[in-house]
Amino acid sequence: MAQHHILLWKHPNVRLGIKGLKGAAKRFFAGLQIFISEAHGPGNIAFSREAPGQIVVLQLERGQTVDVREHQFLLATSNIEYSFFFQRGLANLFFSRSGGLFIDRFIGQQQGGLLLIHGYGNVFEKYLAPGEMLDVEPGAWL
Numbered sequence: 001m002a003q004h005h006i007l008l009w010k011h012p013n014v015r016l017g018i019k020g021l022k023g024a025a026k027r028f029f030a031g032l033q034i035f036i037s038e039a040h041g042p043g044n045i046a047f048s049r050e051a052p053g054q055i056v057v058l059q060l061e062r063g064q065t066v067d068v069r070e071h072q073f074l075l076a077t078s079n080i081e082y083s084f085f086f087q088r089g090l091a092n093l094f095f096s097r098s099g100g101l102f103i104d105r106f107i108g109q110q111q112g113g114l115l116l117i118h119g120y121g122n123v124f125e126k127y128l129a130p131g132e133m134l135d136v137e138p139g140a141w142l
Contacts, residue, residue, distance in 0.1 A: 011043030
């Protein structure tokens with residue numbers, strides 16, 4: 001599965017389709033996409049975001065959950081569950097236009113799978129020590 005509008009090219013044997021997402025009505029009223037692209041078959045396919053940055057590839061194990069800021073999702077293998085939730089809070093009210101922040105949630109199913117996300121600019125991973133905090137502008141968080 002992949003977001004719409006990121007396909008660069010594909011081999012003719014790769015079939016494209018559309019897959020509906022769970023909670024379509026909730027997603028629609030939130031202004032989020034309700035369909036994603038789905039590709040099947042032998043051959044190669046290429047995707048890209050229309051902005052500079054880095055692509056991060058995550059291997060999700062069965063039951064592993066990753067929360068990602070909205071609009072960072074590129075694509076995932078079919079055994080990754082995709083949902084979302086709305087994060088409220090005073091800081092989100094000030095730093096987002098919608099009065100909150102939508103978070104995409106991905107969960108590894110069965111044997112797990114791959115999740116690809118796009119980060120604008122340079123991407124780095126930061127591990128926080130117990131009790132350590134870091135203030136991050138919502139647009140800079142993956």
